[in-house]
Amino acid sequence: MIIQTYADLEALSRAAAELFARQAKDAVKARGQFSVALSGGQTPKRTYEILARSPFREQVDWKQIHIFWGDERCVPPHDPRSNARLARRAWLDQVPLDPSRIHPISCLPSPAAGAREYEALLRKFCTGASPGLDLIFLGLGEDGHTASLFPDNGALEEREHWTAAVYVPAQGLHRVTLTPTFINQARVVAFLVAGAAKSQALREVLQGSRDSQRLPAQLIDPEPGELYWLVDREAAEGLR
Ligand code: 6PG
DSSP, X not given: OEEEEESSHHHHHXXXXXXXXXXXXXXHHHHSOEEEEEOOSSTTHHHHHHHTSTTHHHHSOGGGEEEEESEEESSOTTSTXXXXXXXXXXXGGGSOOOGGGBOOOOOXXXXXXXXXXXXXXXXXXXXXXXXXXSEEEEOOOTTSOBTTBOTTOGGGGOOSOSEEEEEETTTTEEEEEEOHHHHTTSSEEEEEEOSGGGHHHHHHHHHSOOOTTTOGGGGOOOSSSEEEEEEEXXXXXXXX
């Protein structure tokens, strides 16, 4: 596990963009393609904006990149809560990706059916020497959730499936998420965590007692992959 602290969200976002570009270059050189799952929420937005502009716009071999998502809210594509909508507007619509290599999560005809369909896509894509994606970006909720893996949710124990459909009562939202089993098959997993509001969750996840039902982000431990925590100074405030 590598924890890197940055002065602020801007510095963290630039580091995340550099991590993306480095992993993409290595993957394309080694395997002719690069696969990444994007995180939702607001924290990664600045990273996405930086990747849409120079120098990253020119540096990255966009045509060889497959875009997936770590989770999605079950809302219409143009709903402001959509994770895919956020990434498309901030980044994906502005770089020359191959549209057939952008793989948004669908919740239709139902969240469960959408989860199964996404799992089938992933199982077709992740085979042989590459049982997981090259890079997965994740965020951290103030309650210790990550992707759509919320405390005390059945998806936390899912060992066979690579995706799960979950219902979040507090938000009145159905969601589809990657499961810890699949996330942990990635070559690199990178959490992006910024802001004072995340300091308690970050401290408990990283330095508190193990309680993954209460702190689902503790389930993320890629093997043999690498785990990065890119955090800003405010979020790292409480860390020893
Ligand atoms: C989602 C995300 C979720 C997010 C955290 C942090 O769809 O909501 O996948 O796991 O990463 O809730 O969100 P912020 O970056 O907005 O704080």
